[in-house]
Amino acid sequence: WFVEWHRLDLLLDAFATLCEQHSDSCPLLLLIGDGPLKYALTQQARKLGIADNITFTGTMPHEEIPAILKALDIAVIPHSNKYRSPIKLFEYMAQACAITAPASEPITEVIKDGENGLLFPPLETKQLAENLIRLATSLKLRQKLGKAARRSVETNHTWKHNAQDILNNLSKE
Numbered sequence: 311w312f313v314e315w316h317r318l319d320l321l322l323d324a325f326a327t328l329c330e331q332h333s334d335s336c337p338l339l340l341l342i343g344d345g346p347l348k349y350a351l352t353q354q355a356r357k358l359g360i361a362d363n364i365t366f367t368g369t370m371p372h373e374e375i376p377a378i379l380k381a382l383d384i385a386v387i388p389h390s391n392k393y394r395s396p397i398k399l400f401e402y403m404a405q406a407c408a409i410t411a412p413a414s415e416p417i418t419e420v421i422k423d424g425e426n427g428l429l430f431p432p433l434e435t436k437q438l439a440e441n442l443i444r445l446a447t448s449l450k451l452r453q454k455l456g457k458a459a460r461r462s463v464e465t466n467h468t469w470k471h472n473a474q475d476i477l478n479n480l481s482k483e
Contacts, residue, residue, distance in 0.1 A: 312345030317389035320435050326358040327439035328446055337446055339364045379405035383452055384445045387411035403463035408452035410441040426458035
């Protein structure tokens, strides 16, 4: 859902930087969802000159999302805050996506910079753009981070793992 706190405007600015530096091979940005900011995002994309490189999918049935995520080269969380642990982060990881996300506390508990994703300071469009460029220009890095993200979610972030942690903590009391 395209709402203000997702800060998709930062993603468009960073994506525009990627396209400026790689105008001959600017990739496609897929924005999955819909919402009150779609018109503003469309206008921003036109103003930045990247509208032809963006596809707005509209609302998608949740059961179709895993297949779409498998087709992505890069998954981006443009913004989060210290109170949210975005479910989409785990969905991206489960599909072995190369991820870049802000270094907010809930995300840094899951993503280790350079190991299973790339982090950037929250609201730092320049670093987000640099991460996009690094990922867009290195298949090897995308594959390494995607595989590590998948391993990490399988090892540490499944319902079974969470239940076992609870049982382990209860047995300590």
